[in-house]
Amino acid sequence: xxxxxxxxxxxxxxxxxxxxxxxxQAGLKVVLLEKRQEIGDPVRCAExxxxxxxCEMVKPEPEWIAAEVKGAKIYAPxxxxxxxxxxxxxxxxxxxxxxxxxxxxxxxxxxEAGAKVMVKTRALGxxxxxxxxxxxxxxxxxxxxxIEAPIVIGADGVExxxxxxxGIDTALKLxxxxxxxxxxxxxxxxxxxxxxxxLGNSIAPAGYAWAFPKGxxxxxxxxxxxxxxxxxxxxxxxxxDFVKARYPNGKxxxxxxxxxxxxxxxxxTTSDGVMLVGDAARQTxxxxxxGILSAMQAGIMAGEVASKALTAGDVSKAGLKEYEDRWRExxxxxxxxxxxxxxxxxxxxxxxLNQLLGSLKKEDISKMDxxxxxxxxxxxxxxxxWELRHLVV
Amino acid sequence: MIFLLTINRYKCCYCxxxxxxxxxxxxxxxxxxxxxxxxxxxxxxxxRICPVGALEVKA
Ligand SMILES: Cc1cc2nc3c(=O)[nH]c(=O)nc-3n(C[C@H](O)[C@H](O)[C@H](O)COP(=O)(O)OP(=O)(O)OC[C@H]3O[C@@H](n4cnc5c(N)ncnc54)[C@H](O)[C@@H]3O)c2cc1C
Ligand code: SF4
Ligand code: SF4
Numbered sequence: 001x002x003x004x005x006x007x008x009x010x011x012x013x014x015x016x017x018x019x020x021x022x023x024x025q026a027g028l029k030v031v032l033l034e035k036r037q038e039i040g041d042p043v044r045c046a047e048x049x050x051x052x053x054x055c056e057m058v059k060p061e062p063e064w065i066a067a068e069v070k071g072a073k074i075y076a077p078x079x080x081x082x083x084x085x086x087x088x089x090x091x092x093x094x095x096x097x098x099x100x101x102x103x104x105x106x107x108x109x110x111x112e113a114g115a116k117v118m119v120k121t122r123a124l125g126x127x128x129x130x131x132x133x134x135x136x137x138x139x140x141x142x143x144x145x146x147i148e149a150p151i152v153i154g155a156d157g158v159e160x161x162x163x164x165x166x167g168i169d170t171a172l173k174l175x176x177x178x179x180x181x182x183x184x185x186x187x188x189x190x191x192x193x194x195x196x197x198x199l200g201n202s203i204a205p206a207g208y209a210w211a212f213p214k215g216x217x218x219x220x221x222x223x224x225x226x227x228x229x230x231x232x233x234x235x236x237x238x239x240x241d242f243v244k245a246r247y248p249n250g251k252x253x254x255x256x257x258x259x260x261x262x263x264x265x266x267x268x269t270t271s272d273g274v275m276l277v278g279d280a281a282r283q284t285x286x287x288x289x290x291g292i293l294s295a296m297q298a299g300i301m302a303g304e305v306a307s308k309a310l311t312a313g314d315v316s317k318a319g320l321k322e323y324e325d326r327w328r329e330x331x332x333x334x335x336x337x338x339x340x341x342x343x344x345x346x347x348x349x350x351x352x353l354n355q356l357l358g359s360l361k362k363e364d365i366s367k368m369d370x371x372x373x374x375x376x377x378x379x380x381x382x383x384x385x386w387e388l389r390h391l392v393v
Numbered sequence: 394m395i396f397l398l399t400i401n402r403y404k405c406c407y408c409x410x411x412x413x414x415x416x417x418x419x420x421x422x423x424x425x426x427x428x429x430x431x432x433x434x435x436x437x438x439x440x441r442i443c444p445v446g447a448l449e450v451k452a
Binding site for chain 1: 407408409414415421422438442448449
């Protein structure tokens with residue numbers, strides 16, 4: 001079977017659905033492909049998201065908000081903790097989502113805007129005419145399908161192939177990927193009001209462990225380990241130890257695993273007739289691993305640029321340059337800064353981490369944002385943080 | 394000696410992390426099934442990123 005459209009989007013995660021919705025609203029004929037039979041399932045996410053930035057893009061719906069938190073608690077390896085309030089630490093966490101519902105709701109919005117959603121349909125490669133991409137070949141419920149389109153969006157997540165098919169090397173180095181495992185834990189000791197972050201090289205080497213509450217004493221409890229510090233199965237093994245130590249009576253109701261890119265800006269996210277969005281473009285925040293918002297933001301930009309490029313009649317790499325420029329100016333700058341912090345963070349010993357968090361004990365950081373806190377940290381620990389001085393302004 | 398990448402399908406949680414790090418683009422996640430292509434160099438990179446230890450390079 002074959003079909004034609006203006007834009008084919010590969011992958012119906014938050015990035016792909018926002019691209020499809022934006023482009024369809026601009027009047028393009030859009031096809032959104034998802035290889036899974038159920039959008040959003042299985043989840044590979046801790047589901048934490050900044051409230052303000054999210055609400056700028058979509059109207060919050062109670063169906064997909066599992067919990068709202070007051071702030072974040074960060075624990076040093078020696079158990080010392082600091083508390084940050086949500087309105088200040090803001091950007092990263094505010095809501096804990098129910099991504100199975102959220103991802104489907106976003107795909108639904110794309111469909112309502114006019115996009116054709118096709119599930120259990122896997123892109124297998126790019127169609128090319130004179131070497132230039134002009135659509136995708138796919139398999140739909142076991143049957144071949146060709147979709148011709150002048151622009152293809154790769155929103156195909158951590159396992160992205162669209163970029164590679166287009167000649168963009170998106171393969172991640174082990175030092176640029178966190179290997180993660182997470183359990184949905186039910187336990188009376190769970191803090192329903194705060195997201196919690198646990199640092200320490202014996203808990204999660206060059207990563208961190210987290211507990212993101214989902215209401216009614218349930219939480220996503222997980223951890224990420226830097227690829228270079230991992231062995232086969234390490235993430236799951238360490239998570240079992242962590243859960244046993246922290247929630248000895250906890251009950252595990254769900255298991256999630258996944259790879260979270262922490263690569264910073266990659267060289268290229270466009271080629272002739274192709275744009276990459278979200279995890280496929282490695283747009284995840286390298287320090288926190290958060291990637292829902294940047295995938296959605298980039299999706300909106302890609303949808304807008306697709307519509308402009310088609311109107312202008314130039315879908316070449318040069319014609320799509322606006323996408324490259326826009327996301328780098330915004331998300332990109334943040335990624336670069338965050339990548340520097342990550343590269344520094346992964347070298348820290350437990351003693352360093354204890355010193356840093358310990359130094360904040362006598363300070364009132366409750367009213368500070370992340371930047372303000374960094375300034376205080378730098379003032380109190382100039383020697384330890386010397387390498388980062390150019391970032392602390 | 395011949396090395397071979399083996400997948401324990403009973404362990405795999407089809408997360409796609411291994412696909413993202415394979416330098417040879419030899420892996421594919423077909424919904425819930427990891428497939429290995431002949432281009433696999435048996436370098437073992439994917440085995441280290443697998444959160445559950447489903448991949449092994451065996452002699
Ligand atoms: C353990 C873990 C915890 C995380 N926690 C957080 C968090 O708390 N907050 C946060 O913001 N981010 C978090 N992230 C990151 C976040 O999950 C991702 O950044 C986000 O899902 C990216 O969205 P996306 O649309 O780019 O890709 P995805 O959501 O991965 O969607 C990609 C889609 O493409 C589909 N696809 C792939 N290949 C094909 C193909 N060939 N044909 C058709 N469809 C295809 C996939 O099936 C998938 O549905 C976490 C990640 C992990 C692994
Ligand atoms: S990384 Fe492991 S669990 Fe994830 S898809 Fe690959 S083999 Fe399966
Ligand atoms: S062993 Fe190396 S080449 Fe083979 S699939 Fe794994 S990462 Fe790719």
